[in-house]
Structures are given as structure tokens and as C-alpha cells.
Amino acid sequence: GENVEQHPSTLSVQEGDSAVIKCTYSDSASNYFPWYKQELGKRPQLIIDIRSNVGEKKDQRIAVTLNKTAKHFSLHITETQPEDSAVYFCAASRATDSWGKLQFGAGTQVVVTP
Amino acid sequence: NAGVTQTPKFQVLKTGQSMTLQCAQDMNHEYMSWYRQDPGMGLRLIHYSVGAGITDQGEVPNGYNVSRSTTEDFPLRLLSAAPSQTSVYFCASSRLPGQGYREQYFGPGTRLTVT
Numbered sequence: 001g002e003n004v005e006q007h008p009s010t011l012s013v014q015e016g017d018s019a020v021i022k023c024t025y026s027d028s029a030s031n032y033f034p035w036y037k038q039e040l041g042k043r044p045q046l047i048i049d050i051r052s053n054v055g056e057k058k059d060q061r062i063a064v065t066l067n068k069t070a071k072h073f074s075l076h077i078t079e080t081q082p083e084d085s086a087v088y089f090c091a092a093s094r095a096t097d098s099w100g101k102l103q104f105g106a107g108t109q110v111v112v113t114p
Numbered sequence: 115n116a117g118v119t120q121t122p123k124f125q126v127l128k129t130g131q132s133m134t135l136q137c138a139q140d141m142n143h144e145y146m147s148w149y150r151q152d153p154g155m156g157l158r159l160i161h162y163s164v165g166a167g168i169t170d171q172g173e174v175p176n177g178y179n180v181s182r183s184t185t186e187d188f189p190l191r192l193l194s195a196a197p198s199q200t201s202v203y204f205c206a207s208s209r210l211p212g213q214g215y216r217e218q219y220f221g222p223g224t225r226l227t228v229t
Contacts, residue, residue, distance in 0.1 A: 006156075034217070042222075044157065089156060093216070102218060104156040104157040
């Protein structure tokens with residue numbers, strides 16, 4: 001089955017700096033890679049996703065890049081703000097497989113200090 | 115739309131007790147799933163369903179049962195609670211992959227403690 005590794009487990013950044021979280025996956029058939037943000041005591045919520053036919057996707061201050069050959073993808077947050085403090089999860093799945101399941105990474109705790 | 119709802123929000127059980135965590139969605143999603151979240155381990159899939167009457171095991175199914183009699187509801191049953199089942203449980207729903215968009219919508223979670 002799919003295995004997703006996520007690094008780092010914790011990330012401290014100064015407000016205004018950039019944050020990068022990296023994930024690797026094992027199943028070369030995976031083709032859908034979402035990122036979820038979970039604030040303290042809240043439910044995970046999708047912030048951005050990318051499919052394997054695209055190398056990069058941006059949405060305001062966040063971007064995701066995908067390297068299919070190396071089987072890794074990354075989340076980039078620019079101009080970080082205190083409200084970016086949360087746990088971020090990457091995930092991978094075979095989105096075209098009717099039995100496709102999301103395999104999550106272990107999460108990255110991001111702390112943005114003013 | 116209420117989205118995905120879960121009850122209860124908090125529960126304390128004694129070892130050996132059984133209980134059912136409730137999950138319902140009003141988005142007509144075929145795909146529903148249960149995850150448990152433990153510190154440092156991310157979200158691990160317990161069971162999932164691709165429609166009424168169809169369920170399958172995820173990564174950590176032992177000690178849990180599910181059934182799907184309607185599109186809306188997907189209850190998770192703990193058969194004989196153990197301290198190792200102390201966790202936060204999330205239910206999630208989404209469209210099927212063949213329907214394109216795959217965002218999973220999560221419920222608010224149930225915090226379960228087994229003593």
C-alpha cells in the first residue's frame with residue numbers, strides 16, 4: 001500500500017518568512033495530492049490539492065509543487081502570518097481508483113512567531 | 115447544509131464497554147470514512163465505504179465495526195473498548211473519485227477516552 005512520509009515534524013518561522021513542508025510517497029500510481037490544515041481543536045480542512053498532470057499550483061500565499069519522478073511534493077507558504085500556525089497534513093491517493101483511499105503523512109506543526 | 119456531523123463530542127468509556135460513534139452527512143456523498151488521530155501519527159484510516167451496503171477495512175480496523183445502511187449515515191462501533199483506542203475520531207465524506215472532485219469533508223471529531 002501507499003506510504004507517505006512528511007518532514008519536518010515541527011517548523012518554527014518568523015512572521016513574514018516562508019515555510020516549506022516536504023512529503024514523499026511510495027506508490028507510483030498515486031495521482032492526487034491534497035494538503036489539509038488543522039487548527040488547534042478543529043477539524044482538518046483542505047487548503048490546496050494537486051493532481052499528477054500538473055507540476056505546480058498556487059493559491060494566494062500557498063503553493064504546492066509535485067515531482068512525479070522523485071515521488072515527492074511540497075507545500076510552500078510565503079509571507080507567513082500568525083493565523084498560519086496549525087498542523088499541516090499531506091496525503092496521497094489514486095484518485096481515479098474507485099476504491100482510492102487517502103494516505104496521510106504524520107503532520108507538521110507550524111508555529112509562526114510575531 | 116450541516117455538512118458532516120458527529121456525536122458525541124466527548125466520551126469516556128471503561129475497558130470492555132461498547133459504544134457507537136455516530137456520523138451523518140447531508141451532501142449526498144457516496145464515500146465515507148473513519149479516521150483516528152493520535153499524536154505524531156497523523157490520520158489513520160479505520161474503515162471506509164463507497165456506498166450503502168459496501169464497506170472495507172482501512173489501515174487500523176481491529177476492534178471496530180462499521181455498516182452503511184443509508185447514504186447519509188456511517189456509524190462506527192467499538193466492540194470492547196481498550197485503552198489503546200483512546201484517540202480523537204474523525205468521520206469524513208467525499209464524492210467518489212469517478213465524480214471528479216475529491217475533497218474530503220471532515221466532521222468536528224469525537225474525543226474518546228478509555229480508562
